[in-house]
Amino acid sequence: MRYLPKMQQLRIFQEVVNQGSIRAAARMLGQSQPAISRTLKELEYMLETSLFVRSPLGITLTPSGQLFVVRSRRILEELKRAGDEIRFLHTQHSVVKVALNDILSLTVLPEVLEQFHQQLPLTRLYVQDRSLPSQLLAGELDFAVSPQPEVLPDGLAIQPLFKTSLNVVANRHHPQVQTNDLQQLRGSKWLFAGEESEVAVRLDAHLATFFQQLEQPPVYTHSLSHGLQLVQQANYLMLLPHPLLIRFNSTLRALAIPALPSLHYAAVWPKQSPLTASAQRLLMLIRQACKQLT
Template sequence: MKELPKINQLRDFQAIIHYGNVRAAAQALFKTQPAMTKSIQELERILGVTLLARGPQGMVLTEMGRVFEPRVNTLLNDLERAVDELHQLSEQSQGNVTFGCSHLPAFSVLPSLINAFQEKNPSANITIVEGQLCELIAPIRLGRLDFYIGIESPEISMNEFTVESCFNTEFCIIAKKGHQLSNCRSLSELKGAKWFFPSTRSGYFKGLEDFIFPNGKEDKNIVIYGDSLVIGEQLTLNEDYLFIAPKATLEISSIKDLITRVPIKEKLPDALYILLYRQQQGLTPLARQLIDKVKQACFCLLTDKNQ
């Protein structure tokens, strides 16, 4: 039978990549440097290749190391999830759930939802990662995220995922109340406006930018790109920027009295919200509980339905 690496050797390899050198990795794992070095040498002996080499700034991956690293990450993540799932099955309220979501749910419904979920499951550890799908697809593929809910990106291959189409939601142009362009009825009247766009230049948001600037941006167009609703809010309220967001943004309690929809006649394309997770990974019991609540909360927020 072929000799296989030990879990500790894989963790040592992962730690050196993360910390950049043997000394820091050894300290993080409470090992001595000689023990860490011996572990990596034994791993390389088993594999028959060199994984790490010394560089000017510390340890760097060799070509073989770059091939091996994502496999190690996936294997260790899956093993941790398997152990966690068994713990969850034996202790219903315990376990870890890490999921990704787009910005509006993270900014609006999720804080209170997670708080309520945590009260019912006090031993659960919940981690939320905010971002668009194109930003989070890598950690989803590596198994670092249990699931993702947000706007689809058609250019991303979904063959390895279970994907559920959840709902469509309407987008609109938003300005602060009293903005000189807040009553404009057409996109043509918004020439010269200052815009805040998501930094994502793909999928739905790339289409939105093309919709606003069908002939491309002109020199007088000021556009700032970013992925923070907080920054978007400040630019809108304090610097007279316009931004594009789901219509449900108008109902966020902290800002709804300060912003308004620009009533242009052109209808912006709707966005499809999806839920996805790796087919091979499945969902832990705790993740299944949470996912139902997240879907329902997002549906109510984005489709104007009351819970």
């Protein structure tokens, strides 16, 4: 590599990737297309490689470009985070971006947010309901809370938070609501909502075998609200963590199925990106609130 890339080159490169074409990136950045093209050629010259394959339909990343897009995005996110920390030090303004599982959003999150805003009233908080390891590794999120994976991707740090049991749940009028034998439920309609069911099946061989033997394949949805509607109105069964069963105990019933696995929940974040002071404060409040979920 002849020289280190400049920040402006990284920003333009990322914008071209985000927009999918030089024309759209030029429009978004308020620059001319020749200027954008020139910057990209300079960047490729510095890196001694081609980053894009250009065509009338837009641009496609080369293998080198696919590697560089991850690293350059991480660099820009780290610089932004450094600026946020310095601004927080002097003005108490900061930004925190997290992904929180449904179990937190529907139980302790209101309490946590109330305490967080009392302690850091000038912090802007962004919350999404799920995350990808790539988002964490790229620095797009400060941390995420979800069921603890069996194998943690390289580059991520982990802090266990709480453990809770799983229940098979049905609506109060389900014809098999009194069943206590899992094998008798192979002919029922099942669904997987959120991450919990899939994680539990991966970790528990008994459950994995059971779901392979279902007469009808389960329905998959990322939306817990969709799953609950199907349980309540269409006689589906699902696996649900115990705190959410308590939350919806007026409409749901737990079947007395023995020996179901427990799930461990954890916070994860990039090892190479220490949590900012405001993100540490939020995680501390979540950790304290999670004690009631065990």
